[in-house]
Amino acid sequence: MTIKIHNTLTGKLDEFKSIQPEKVSLYTCGPTVYDYPHIGNWAAYIYWDVLVRILTINGYDVKRVMNITDVGHLVSDADEGEDKLEKGARREGKTAWKVAKFYTDVFLDGMKKLNLIEPSVITKATEYIPQQLDLVRQLKTKGVTYQIDDGIYFDTSKFASYADFAHLNLEELKAGARVEYNQQKRNPSDFALWKFTPEGEKRDMEWPTPTDLTSDGKERMGFPGWHIECSAMALSELGKTIDIHTGGIDHIPVHHTNEIAQSETANGVRFSNYWMHNNFLKVDGRKFSKSLGNGYTLDDLKKQGFTPLDFRMFLLQTHYRSEGNFTFDNLQSAHNRLHNWRNIAILRHQIHDTVTSDKERNDDEKTLSLYATSQAIIEAINNDLNTPEALSIIDEAFTKLQNTRLENINANALNQLLDTIDQTLGLELINNTPDISDESKQLIIKRNLARQNKDWNLSDKLRDELLDIGITLLDNQIGTIWQYTDK
Ligand SMILES: [Zn+2]
Structure with missing residues (x-):
């Protein structure tokens, strides 16, 4: 089967071809762990989870790296x-290390609640400092770095195709930059590879700057730039060229453009063959912002009676490249849809109660349509993750x-369909729809008997x-069926 991906690199829908047969290397820009993730942050991870699932269903062995x-x-x-980490530390009166640990755990816990498949490797930037410094060293050797008062920078004018990925207009950028940027930089788009701890200050997180990296050999403490982290971790875990790199559209003009500049300058080969970017999620038609207080977390949804899987369903209703709009009304509709789906899923327990074997049924047409549905779901998702x-x-x-008699x-076919839905969309229909107890089934039988005997009092009492x-x-x-009552 063919997988099609809208590739930011080419600007079109490309057929996916992996570098190695049946293997995919995938890098996802992960969270910055300084605060509770809001639902807009989670959107990306749900979409990339569907990406991992569909690649796996198509027979690929996916090695996925996500950084922290x-x-x-x-x-x-x-x-x-x-x-952001040092800021979080100040806010909470803890060290940056403690803040990072706390919010990393919050994030990993949220991933479980949303039923996101754990990446093959989770890399913490602080655990890849030597690799990042190595990459800076390589870039220095290539003559594309320079040092100013506050750190070592990448000279973007030395990477000829710098503007290409995001279709940047560098002249306009220069004209518009004015006071916004550090005037010691050669170009407004130049970015820090390694920053120095300001003199007289001490950071929670800092490392000695190797003196061969500086122009004056002076000893200073320092810390990595955000972009070099991703380039170094992707290189260490996945090699020089990876199959797919994912992130939010806000990463295109700066973070990913810079990752490409560093990685391709250092390694001399293309960094990633496919780039996928998810659009923003808005709340009530507005951007997330602290002042609006609309940065809902999974806990905020829980307080309103919604589960993480309700949110997952809500999100899958919008294509990853379209702008989403979160409202509690929309979430309620998603919840209802999921509830309805679960009530279909439990039909599988009720079919066995009435029919002894598949062969007894005169159902070739229905069988065919359910098997075809499984196939159609996979084909839709193969087509650039078309979850809607x-x-x-x-x-x-x-x-x-719902309009077919149980028998x-x-x-x-129904079990296979449910399995396909769970595998592709991760909605846990099967796990969340256990059969009812034998006692309950006995009650149903008694109630149906009472109904047949027109003993309405008893029938109502049992109901x-x-x-x-x-x-x-x-x-x-379609008969007498039981369903879960929606809470
Ligand atoms: Zn990144």
Whole structure:
């Protein structure tokens, strides 16, 4: 099967071809661990999780590296301002190391709650300092670095294709830069590879600057720039050229442009063959901002009665390259859709109760359509992760199922369909729809018997008893079925 990816590098939909047969190397720019991630931060990781899943389903062995930025990400992406980690430390009265550890754990815990597949390797920037310094050394040897008062910088004018990836207009950038940037820099787009700890200061996170890297051989403490971290970790774990690199669209003009400049200058080969970027998620049509107080976390959703999987469903309704809009109404719709899907998933327990074997059913057509649905879901996601399309394919099949008599549904085909949905979209339909207990089933049988005998009092009493334990009975055109009661 063919996977198509909208590649930022070429600006078009490209057929995916891996460097090595059946293997994919994938690098995801990870979180900066200085605060609770909000739902806008999570969006990217949910989309890239679907990417990993679809590559795996297509038979690829995926080696995925995700970094944890635990040092060197400054408040402004233009190498100015405070380190976000040191700022977090000041806010919380802890060391930067403690802040990093705490929010790394928060992040990893959130990944589990959202049912995100753990990357093959999680790299912490602070654990790759020698590799980062090595890369700076290589760049120095190539003559593309220079030193100013506050650090060692990359001279972007020495990388001829610097403007290409993000279609930057460097002249305009220069004209617009004015006071914004450090005037010692040769070009406004030049960026720090390694920053020096300001004289007389002591940072929580700092390392000796090797004197062969400086122009004056003076001993100074320092810390890495955010961009060099990703280049060094990708190189260490995945090699000089990787298959796919992912991140948010905000990374295109600075962070990823700089990663490319460093990696390609040092290694002399293309850094990544495919680049995928997710669009922003807005809240009530507005950007996330501290002052609006709309940076909802997974805990905030929980307080409103929503699960991480409700949010996952909400997000998958929008294509990763489209701008999303979060509202609690939209989240409620996603919750309802997921609840509805779970009630379809439990039909698989009820089919076995009434039918002894698949062969007894006259259901060739239905079987065929359910197997074809599994295939159609995979094809939709193969096409540049078209999750909204996959969701409507599932809705259509489920609507048909809701109108099919139980004895006409093929259990194997339904199980396979549910398995495909879980594997591709990670919604945990199977795990979250266990069968009801034998006691409950006995109650249902008794209630149906009472109904047949027209003993309405007893029938109603048993129905209420079932409601109390979270089971709703429906008598409709497909038979009497039970469902979970939505809380
Ligand atoms: Zn990165």
